[in-house]
Amino acid sequence: MTRVTADVTFLRGYNQALVMAVGRTARTFERSTVVEATGLTPQAVSKVIARLIADGLIRPAGVRRPGIGKPAVVYALVPDSRYAIGAHVARRTLRLVLVDLAGTVHHSAVSPLPRDFTPEQLLDALSVGIDTMAGIGDLRSRLTGLGIGMIGPLDHANGLVRDAHGLRHWHDVPLREIAEKHLGLPVHLDKDVTAGITAEAWRHGATFGDAALIMVESGIGGGFWLGGAAHRGAHTNAGEFGHTVVDLTGPRCVCGRHGCLEIVHHRAAEAGDIAHAARVLAVGVVNLLQTLDLAHVVLAGADLLRHSQTYLAAVTEAVGADARRADWLSTTVALSSLGADVIAAGAAMQVLDQHYGIPELAHPLIVGS
Amino acid sequence: MTRVTADVTFLRGYNQALVMAVGRTARTFERSTVVEATGLTPQAVSKVIARLIADGLIRPAGVRRPGIGKPAVVYALVPDSRYAIGAHVARRTLRLVLVDLAGTVHHSAVSPLPRDFTPEQLLDALSVGIDTMAGIGDLRSRLTGLGIGMIGPLDHANGLVRDAHGLRHWHDVPLREIAEKHLGLPVHLDKDVTAGITAEAWRHGATFGDAALIMVESGIGGGFWLGGAAHRGAHTNAGEFGHTVVDLTGPRCVCGRHGCLEIVHHRAAEAGDIAHAARVLAVGVVNLLQTLDLAHVVLAGADLLRHSQTYLAAVTEAVGADARRADWLSTTVALSSLGADVIAAGAAMQVLDQHYGIPELAHPLIVGS
DNA sequence: AAAATTTAGCAACAGCGTTGCGTAATAGGG
DNA sequence: CCCTATTACGCAACGCTGTTGCTAAATTTT
Numbered sequence: 001m002t003r004v005t006a007d008v009t010f011l012r013g014y015n016q017a018l019v020m021a022v023g024r025t026a027r028t029f030e031r032s033t034v035v036e037a038t039g040l041t042p043q044a045v046s047k048v049i050a051r052l053i054a055d056g057l058i059r060p061a062g063v064r065r066p067g068i069g070k071p072a073v074v075y076a077l078v079p080d081s082r083y084a085i086g087a088h089v090a091r092r093t094l095r096l097v098l099v100d101l102a103g104t105v106h107h108s109a110v111s112p113l114p115r116d117f118t119p120e121q122l123l124d125a126l127s128v129g130i131d132t133m134a135g136i137g138d139l140r141s142r143l144t145g146l147g148i149g150m151i152g153p154l155d156h157a158n159g160l161v162r163d164a165h166g167l168r169h170w171h172d173v174p175l176r177e178i179a180e181k182h183l184g185l186p187v188h189l190d191k192d193v194t195a196g197i198t199a200e201a202w203r204h205g206a207t208f209g210d211a212a213l214i215m216v217e218s219g220i221g222g223g224f225w226l227g228g229a230a231h232r233g234a235h236t237n238a239g240e241f242g243h244t245v246v247d248l249t250g251p252r253c254v255c256g257r258h259g260c261l262e263i264v265h266h267r268a269a270e271a272g273d274i275a276h277a278a279r280v281l282a283v284g285v286v287n288l289l290q291t292l293d294l295a296h297v298v299l300a301g302a303d304l305l306r307h308s309q310t311y312l313a314a315v316t317e318a319v320g321a322d323a324r325r326a327d328w329l330s331t332t333v334a335l336s337s338l339g340a341d342v343i344a345a346g347a348a349m350q351v352l353d354q355h356y357g358i359p360e361l362a363h364p365l366i367v368g369s
Numbered sequence: 370m371t372r373v374t375a376d377v378t379f380l381r382g383y384n385q386a387l388v389m390a391v392g393r394t395a396r397t398f399e400r401s402t403v404v405e406a407t408g409l410t411p412q413a414v415s416k417v418i419a420r421l422i423a424d425g426l427i428r429p430a431g432v433r434r435p436g437i438g439k440p441a442v443v444y445a446l447v448p449d450s451r452y453a454i455g456a457h458v459a460r461r462t463l464r465l466v467l468v469d470l471a472g473t474v475h476h477s478a479v480s481p482l483p484r485d486f487t488p489e490q491l492l493d494a495l496s497v498g499i500d501t502m503a504g505i506g507d508l509r510s511r512l513t514g515l516g517i518g519m520i521g522p523l524d525h526a527n528g529l530v531r532d533a534h535g536l537r538h539w540h541d542v543p544l545r546e547i548a549e550k551h552l553g554l555p556v557h558l559d560k561d562v563t564a565g566i567t568a569e570a571w572r573h574g575a576t577f578g579d580a581a582l583i584m585v586e587s588g589i590g591g592g593f594w595l596g597g598a599a600h601r602g603a604h605t606n607a608g609e610f611g612h613t614v615v616d617l618t619g620p621r622c623v624c625g626r627h628g629c630l631e632i633v634h635h636r637a638a639e640a641g642d643i644a645h646a647a648r649v650l651a652v653g654v655v656n657l658l659q660t661l662d663l664a665h666v667v668l669a670g671a672d673l674l675r676h677s678q679t680y681l682a683a684v685t686e687a688v689g690a691d692a693r694r695a696d697w698l699s700t701t702v703a704l705s706s707l708g709a710d711v712i713a714a715g716a717a718m719q720v721l722d723q724h725y726g727i728p729e730l731a732h733p734l735i736v737g738s
Numbered sequence: 739a740a741a742a743t744t745t746a747g748c749a750a751c752a753g754c755g756t757t758g759c760g761t762a763a764t765a766g767g768g
Numbered sequence: 769c770c771c772t773a774t775t776a777c778g779c780a781a782c783g784c785t786g787t788t789g790c791t792a793a794a795t796t797t798t
Contacts, residue, residue, distance in 0.1 A: 005408045006383045007786050008754045014375040014730070015755085031776080039374045044755050046778065069775025070763040153695065162697065209603045222660065226595055233662020234578045235698055244656035248616040248633070248649075257655075264617070280617075286626075287613035291591065291657070293602020326522065328531065329604055361383070376755050377785045384786085400745080413786050415747065432794095438744025439794040 006361060012051075013359040015040060018206075019048050020356050023058055023077035024102055025205030030064060030072040037206075049075060056081045057101070057356070077102055082356070083139050085130055085185075086348025088192060088341075089113075089122065089150040091166055091218065096129040097341050098136075099348035101356070103203045107133055108341050118169045123182045130183060144355055145186035147347030148175065149195030156236040159189045165219075188351045192343045193223030193239045194230050199338055199346030200298050201225045202353060209295030212288055213336070214241075215343075216281065216311075217301035220262045222288065228358070230350075246283055274307045278314035285315050286322050289331060300336040300343075308335050375730060381420075382728040384409060387575075388417050389725050392427055392446035393471055394574030399433060399441040406575075418444060425450045426470065426725070446471055451725070452508050454499055454554075455717025457561060457710075458482075458491065458519040460535055460587065465498040466710050467505075468717035470725070472572045476502055477710050487538045492551045499552060513724055514555035516716030517544065518564030525605040528558045534588075557720050561712045562592030562608045563599050568707055568715030569667050570594045571722060578664030581657055582705070583610075584712075585650065585680075586670035589631045591657065597727070599719075615652055643676045647683035654684050655691050658700060669705040669712075677704050 018038045022029050034045045052058045059078050063071040079102035088095040092115070098107040109129060114121055126146070134140045153162045159176020179187040190198075197213040206228075213223035220242030224231040232238055242262035243255045250259025251267060261284040268277035281304075285297055297315065304311050316333045323329040336342040387407045391398050403414045421427045428447050432440035448471035457464040461484070467476040478498060483490055495515070503509045522531045528545020548556040559567075566582040575597075582592040589611030593600040601607055611631035612624045619628025620636060630653040637646035650673075654666055666684065673680050685702045692698040705711040 005786085006380050006387075008377070008380070008752085008784095011375050011377070011380070011754055011785090018375075041756060042776085043757080043778075047755080050778095065764080066775085068765050068773075070777075072776060155697075163695070210600075224661075226600055227598055229596055231579075231595055231661070234664035234700070235662055237698060238660065238662035240659040240662075243659045245652050246614055246617055248628075248652065249618065259617075283614050283617065287656075288660070290609040290612045291607065291660070292593075292600070293604055293607035293609075295603035326532070328524075329606060331603070374755085377753095377783085378755095380754090380785055410787060411745085412747075412788080416786080419747095434795080435744085437742075437796045439746075441745060 010359055010361065015044070015048050016052060017356060017358045019045070019052060020057065020077070021206050023075070024202075025207070028061055028074050028076045030074055032072060079104060080139075081142065082144050082352065083142050084144045084147060084348040084351040085133055086147045086195070086344040086346065086351075087126060087129075087149065088195075088344035088347065089148060090192075091151070094122070094125050094129065095341070095344045096126075096133060097344040097348060098133045099345050099352070101352060103199075103345075103349055103352075105338065105341050105345050107136065108344070109133070116168050119173050119175065119178065123179060126179065127183060130185070143185065145188060145351040146179065146183060147188045147190070147195065147349070147351040148179070149190055149192040149343040149347035150175075152191045152239075153235075153237050154189060154191060156190050156194075156232055159187070161189070186351065188347065188354065190230075190347065190350060191221075191223070191232070191236065191239060193221040194232055195223070195344075195346035195350060196300055196336070196342045197223035197225045197298070197346065198230055198350050198353065199342050200296070200336065201230075202346070202349040202357075203337070210292065211296035211298065212285075212292070212294050213298045213300055213342070214281070214285060214304075214315075215301035216265075216299075216304035218303070220265060220281070220284070224292070226292070241284065241288070244284065244287065246280070246287070269303070274310050275314065278307070278311045279318070281311065282314045282318035286318050289319065289322060294331055297331060297333045298336050299334070300339075302340065305335070305339065379728055379730065384413070384417050385421060386725060386727045388414070388421060389426065389446070390575050392444070393571070394576070397430055397443045397445045399443055401441060448473060449508075450511065451513050451721065452511050453513045453516060453717040453720040454502055455516045455564070455713040455715065455720075456495060456498075456518065457564075457713035457716065458517060459561075460520070463491070463494050463498065464710070464713045465495075465502060466713040466717060467502045468714050468721070470721060472568075472714075472718055472721075474707065474710050474714050476505065477713070478502070485537050488542050488544065488547065492548060495548065496552060499554070512554065514557060514720040515548070515552060516557045516559070516564065516718070516720040517548070518559055518561040518712040518716035519544075521560045521608075522604075522606050523558065523560060525559050525563075525601055528556070530558070555720065557716065557723065559599075559716065559719060560590075560592070560601070560605065560608060562590040563601055564592070564713075564715035564719060565669055565705070565711045566592035566594045566667070566715065567599055567719050567722065568711050569665070569705065570599075571715070571718040571726075572706070579661065580665035580667065581654075581661070581663050582667045582669055582711070583650070583654060583673075583684075584670035585634075585668075585673035587672070589634060589650070589653070593661070595661070610653065610657070613653065613656070615649070615656070638672070643679050644683065647676070647680045648687070650680065651683045651687035655687050658688065658691060663700055666700060666702045667705050668703070669708075671709065674704070674708065 061076040062074050065071045079100040082101040086097045095110045097105050161170050161173040161175045164170035176187045176189045201208045211225040215221045222239045222241035243260045245259050246261045247259030253260035253263040265277050265280045430445040431443050434440045448469040451470040455466045464479045530539050530542040530544045533539035545556045545558045570577045580594045584590045591608045591610035612629045614628050615630045616628030622629035622632040634646050634649045
């Protein structure tokens with residue numbers, strides 16, 4: 001845990017991150033753009049820009065001639081100044097992506113994982129994949145780290161896999177620690193769905209409001225972006241949205257309860273009635289909207305993307321019907337812009353975010369002795 | 370909206386708020402206590418403490434003699450240095466409370482409101498009630514403001530009541546503005562449930578993790594505390610948790626959907642089967658835990674408190690059954706420590722929080738022109 | 739009475755954004 | 769062609785933050 005005290009170094013990181021967010025969202029920008037967006041003084045922005053140029057993160061890119069007056073210098077992010085690798089660890093496959101500072105996915109590769117793979121087998125697969133990707137343009141020196149998005153439950157703060165669902169050799173594995181040792185890179189571990197929603201938020205910039213990523217892929221999960229940050233919950237266990245009861249008299253689920261969203265949805269899909277399955281999922285999504293009041297819903301996951309239009313239509317219709325009562329209640333519904341890469345890409349962006357995003361002011365916990 | 374830029378004044382507010390949080394949580398504290406809790410240097414803490422003493426917010430309260438060495442100065446919050454008044458506006462009643470800087474409720478008064486009361490009638494009732502309370506100890510000068518917790522929907526950011534459920538004269542009423550003008554006090558407007566959870570968080574201090582306040586009172590609502598702040602959602606409409614579907618084949622609800630938690634619960638309660646009603650509510654609570662992974666669940670609301678032990682037992686049992694699978698998944702369940710005052714008290718604490726809590730670093734939205 | 743230990747705070751410092759003001763670069767008008 | 773208005777940029781001084789170095793004070797132990 002990096003304890004960040006509220007000193008002036010926080011200010012530097014914070015305002016730098018604001019400028020970086022502008023650069024990531026807009027292709028090019030000027031000093032006045034940042035001034036408007038942040039409320040900082042022009043002089044302060046100049047200082048921040050000078051620091052970022054010195055670090056090679058942004059560069060001047062010509063001038064704008066608006067007519068009268070001295071032309072404004074135009075700046076642009078240097079996307080290839082930093083990279084991160086993201087890994088999506090599923091039950092049978094490992095997906096690796098290379099993401100640059102702008103959030104663009106450059107390479108994507110899927111490799112199979114042995115049935116019931118062990119931590120060692122995963123590390124070997126990661127090692128091989130990273131060497132291949134990092135060797136492409138000799139970008140080892142510009143590699144910020146590795147992000148891993150994985151099925152839970154896990155402990156994000158301590159980088160610990162508690163008990164990955166359906167994998168026998170994954171009980172209390174300190175994956176972050178052993179991966180950092182094995183790979184010689186900073187490693188960030190998070191739940192797959194949380195990584196996924198981070199990808200959407202990182203690419204949309206500071207305008208992205210409260211949002212959820214709904215993932216249907218051997219189970220139903222949800223990743224949440226609330227109040228400008230990923231929501232992980234008290235024990236990194238948020239998002240078990242598939243195990244919310246939507247039918248009190250429904251069939252018994254593997255989790256022990258009756259009528260979970262997941263089992264009801266699964267039964268419908270199994271029977272071949274995808275349209276019905278999609279409507280069931282839509283009920284769950286509207287439940288989320290009622291509870292959390294979200295601005296965006298993003299749909300993802302292999303099983304969903306296989307029938308993407310059916311799901312998109314069902315959820316859009318249900319959300320629209322719900323919001324019809326009030327015109328000020330608007331929520332966008334969309335398929336993930338990154339498709340199958342969303343989890344891995346988001347894991348990579350979490351690493352970039354740790355370095356170039358808003359620094360966490362770890363509200364210090366007053367832990368009793 | 371107070372746009373806070375990330376300058377040194379933020380640092381001051383932030384670190385002062387940390388010290389105030391320590392003072393609020395602990396009866397008394399020393400410099401070393403704060404150093405441990407915040408990670409600041411002793412010298413920095415000394416400066417902060419000096420500022421707070423100058424403002425009359427804390428005071429020296431003797432010394433501690435731990436044995437060897439110079440005794441440490443003990444400090445204590447001065448609870449009566451600042452007050453705030455909180456109002457809970459329900460359909461038929463107005464509840465007013467006086468809360469001090471420590472979060473202690475000093476006076477509580479309930480007065481009836483006319484059926485279908487108008488904004489003017491509410492303002493008059495507020496005016497009378499505030500004059501009575503503020504006159505008690507001539508604490509007008511120490512009054513920070515008025516917090517109003519009200520049924521929604523409303524717009525927290527703009528202080529606007531959009532369309533209060535079941536009240537005819539409340540469509541797009543700029544309540545904050547007209548109340549500030551009428552009462553001559555800063556006014557803070559929020560949903561009732563959000564105010565309620567703020568009360569719990571403010572009293573528990575920085576150790577309070579993600580939490581929900583479940584309120585059963587002419588409807589079922591939820592207030593959320595996530596990531597160290599109240600969660601209001603994209604349109605201040607979070608918490609409509611009573612209108613989440615738990616029974617796909619259930620009876621039709623007033624909201625148009627079938628099998629909402631609220632209608633299913635209501636039918637059971639109407640039939641006199643409170644135990645069953647409580648179990649239905651408990652299913653909804655567990656749904657929340659699955660989705661959000663909360664550390665605390667607080668139960669409140671007049672209809673619930675009337676059978677508090679039945680509800681407490683049902684929810685505790687359901688939460689325990691759910692967490693049994695994993696020992697690291699712990700969630701506390703409790704009745705609100707403030708009882709019927711929780712909404713009004715929370716509204717008052719929101720006012721205090723704006724002045725003496727962690728300052729918001731309003732992540733500036735890059736709003737397109 | 740002297741040494742050891744712990745706490746408190748003054749003074750100088752580095753670094754942040756802000757303010758004041760001078761300079762550079764352009765278009766338009768005389 | 770030159771002058772002026774306009775816009776953008778940045779140096780220098782400043783106020784404020786927390787930090788660092790060091791001295792002084794208050795107590796117990798030897």
